[in-house]
């Protein structure tokens with residue numbers, strides 16, 4: 403990398419707008435501008451504008467964390483770093499340092515209104531976030547406009563990383579699609595995907611993202627299932643907004659991000675209408691707070707469907723956040739697994755959900771493995787120099803004893819038939835979600 407690549411000139415210059423740039427852009431789109439901007443996006447992706455580059459530039463584990471971290475002054479504002487500073491961090495960037503975006507590509511982004519010229523510099527009117535091979539336009543990460551359409555966040559990552567593989571052409575419905583991330587990923591994977599949203603601005607943006615990424619998905623305006631395609635779907639997903647207002651309000655957070663005025667009725671209505679759109683052998687994924695009423699409704703559903711909730715955090719008002727999977731044709735009953743997110747597992751993954759959905763019988767050919775997303779934390783007392791004694795050992799939220807530890811350490815990938823383990827203890831660890839059966 404050239405010395406000049408470390409230039410930090412202009413660092414920290416960020417500007418916000420109080421009306422959604424996305425709304426303005428989507429109202430003036432033309433086919434020719436879209437096609438040129440789609441080419442520019444393809445060039446950006448080919449130049450390495452990926453999730454990993456953004457997380458390395460920011461020094462954060464997840465691309466969605468970028469909105470919470472001030473852009474680091476020490477990172478380059480030229481080349482790929484320049485594109486990240488411009489399109490993710492929202493900084494004004496010198497045009498001559500943006501070699502990853504050749505002049506025609508820059509002109510295409512300006513023409514579509516995604517970027518504007520400010521003197522010798524460029525400024526993004528939107529954010530462009532790379533996610534799983536897509537480049538997703540949203541309003542800027544620091545946008546404060548009431549009508550701003552938000553970029554995918556941790557809940558979106560949780561959802562998209564837990565989407566099931568579907569047979570080609572299977573129907574999928576992404577309720578509350580926002581910028582379109584789940585619908586677009588499903589369509590790109592071969593599903594016949596529809597995204598629906600009650601917000602016309604979100605739908606216009608989702609359509610723009612579909613064109614810019616060359617993905618064919620359908621987007622329709624609907625209030626939950628009212629207006630959504632009438633067919634049954636192999637997958638119905640809903641990444642719901644916060645159901646309850648937090649106890650405190652961060653004045654800098656976009657208001658729309660905080661909560662839905664409909665409260666928990668939104669999730670209850672989703673669950674109530676689900677059977678009208680979900681195929682009997684299909685799967686629903688609901689990413690929502692488990693308020694007491696939502697939790698009780700899921701318990702009721704478990705009398706006629708398989709229900710698994712992966713609890714991973716708490717909302718500011720104390721209600722658990724969970725991704726819940728509902729399978730009408732699965733074995734009835736409900737299972738809840740607590741998955742403490744952390745460095746070993748920064749977001750939920752399908753592997754975790756599959757393990758929680760799998761039968762828990764200790765078959766001789768099943769291979770038990772310590773849950774890969776949990777970290778083993780030990781704390782030791784250094785009473786005598788050089789001879790630490792073990793004080794406490796936890797695996798996720800569970801305090802484990804020496805026998806648990808020996809059992810976990812013996813799970814090295816051999817089938818149960820080849821292992822000499824205490825079946826009762828293993829069953830307990832499987833029930834706790836600390837051991838997976840493959």
Ligand SMILES: C[S@@+](CC[C@H](N)C(=O)[O-])C[C@H]1O[C@@H](n2cnc3c(N)ncnc32)[C@H](O)[C@@H]1O
Nearest residue numbers: 554558578579580599600601625626641642643
């Ligand atoms: C948390 S965002 C999720 C956006 C997107 N699916 C993602 O994961 O990034 C929730 C979305 O639900 C939409 N929404 C809220 N109420 C809705 C309703 N009654 N019917 C359909 N969508 C709704 C909002 O407009 C918003 O786009």
